[in-house]
Amino acid sequence: MKVIFDIQHLYYLPQYLPVIDVLKQHDTDIELIGYKTDDEDLNRIVEKALQATNLPLKIVQNWQEALTHYLAQKADWIVFGNAVSDLEQLHEVSKTVLMQHGVGPKSCYYDVSKNPTTVRFVEGEKRLGNLQAMFPSGNFVDSGYAKLDPAINNQTATRSLASLGLDETKPTLLYAPTFYPSSIELFAKSFPDDFANYNIILKPHFFSLTKPRYKKQKALLENWAKQDNVYLAGVEEYNLLEFMAISDVLISDASSAIFEFAALDKPVIWCDFYKLRWSYRGIFAFRFKKRIDESIEVFHQLCERAANYKALAKCVTNAVENPQAKHAIRVDITKEYVGDVDGNCAQRVVDYLIKH
Structure with missing residues (x-):
């Protein structure tokens, strides 16, 4: 059996790696396809990360080149992390898989199934x-969320706080916002000083560090990172799980990270405030609601809610002092929106691929 993984962006890789590890236990040919960008530094980072898997790798210029390759290879399965075009052509020679790269509250979680792959693996009863x-x-x-398997099975490559230059005696906050709609630009410039009694790990979305349109986010993140109690994860540090493992509390906004951290039974603070483009404000507020699906309402139950930056301090105190306060809620919502968290999600995916 031959399986090709389409890696449009590097942050898709953590969802694929557990499945790849299980596939390696079988008689399977595996190939990775990466994409070039206009940023040569980013290209080097992506290629290095993909090469580290020690798997056959091809870097393509664009989707058309990838499509040509797929049609020639006639693999049994091609795995995608997002919607793609030309599925009818692909289905003449291969079967296709969608493993959505996140389980967050954006409506694109559902929209990407308008053009159906052969199978889509989903997470939890509600989403199914x-x-x-x-x-x-x-x-x-419903396979569950394979990305979390290494954390559940204690196989995540973690760092020590000391290796990040942080104080091992302090509680650790992990701030992992998405790129849009994001809370980053509504945080104070004094964020590190306001939370001087904590370590702060900044793990922004890949786009916040790589897309020119989000340069203000990048500038603010880099300014915070100058403080001794802050560590900013670089683009090459693409796996959020490594930082989740050493953090006590997650702070996030409209991100998959909220469901992921809650699935590890750790407290989450939801920043329910966002820097919106003018085209999403006022009479255009419906566009924001359209971008976000109903699962963001679940955050009210799942998280400590900060309505603005000033409210964040009290939320952090509550989360650090009472980490088990929402344990039962986390368990129930995880079952609905993430699925079984048993460390066997990737095995279920592979079992299906082999059977079919």
């Missing part, structure tokens, strides 16, 4: 039911 209702002809399989 929603997708089946929206796309009755789709083939959806």
